[in-house]
Amino acid sequence: HAFADASGKFHLMGCTLSAASCYKWWMGGVLQRSESTPLSNEESVRHHSLYFMPYLMGERSPLNDEDVRAGFLGLSSRSNAEQMIYAIYEGVAFSLRDCMAVAQNMGVTVKKASIVGGGAQSRIWCQMIANVLQIPIAKPAGECGPGYGAALLAMAHKEGRPVREVAKQYAAFEDVFTPQPEEIPYYEEKYRKFSQLYPLLKGFYKGV
DSSP states (O other): EEOOOOTEEEEEEEOSSSHHHHIIIIIIIOOOTTOOOOOOOHHHHHSSSOOOOOOOOOOOOTOBBOOOOOEEESTTTTTHHHHHHHHHEEEEEHHHHHHHHHHHHHTTTOEEEOSGGGGGGGGHHHHHHHHTTTTOOESSSSSSSSSHHHHHHHHHHHHHHOOHHHHHHHHOHHHHHOTTTTHHHHHHHHHHHHHHHHHHHHHHHTTO
């Protein structure tokens, strides 16, 4: 989606319909575990052969397919619950990369990004997204979601100030996650294989 921006320019929006909701569904609806359950940081858990297609409600950007659905692939007798949680994290991160790829194919260079919402509360997920997108990911201090942005727009209008000036004054960041070079090869190969799943399964979901 392309929108006229309040700053006088334009911005592109890629919308992943199921992101943190995938994690909430898996932890609460399926495992019936607390969403704050700590995860292992062992490489055998983080690096695995599982894939998760995060399309619980179909998908908008960039697939524009209401029929596609979520699913785990690559399960074996050695798979465990923690690996499946990491697969959900990865699937959402790969979906975000699909969206970013659209912008890049249009000639837009993405140098950094910020992250808000429920998923931003997980440092593991934030770091993973930085590794998958290969750009720094900044986490704002507090909850700086759409409502906060609307308030800043109202302030800019009331005070007659440029939007960017107001945003720089009131949008503070508490952490920045930078890509980890040693992790990038793993995610590059994983994303390459993830990108093959939707084309292979697209026909399967039609009419299901």
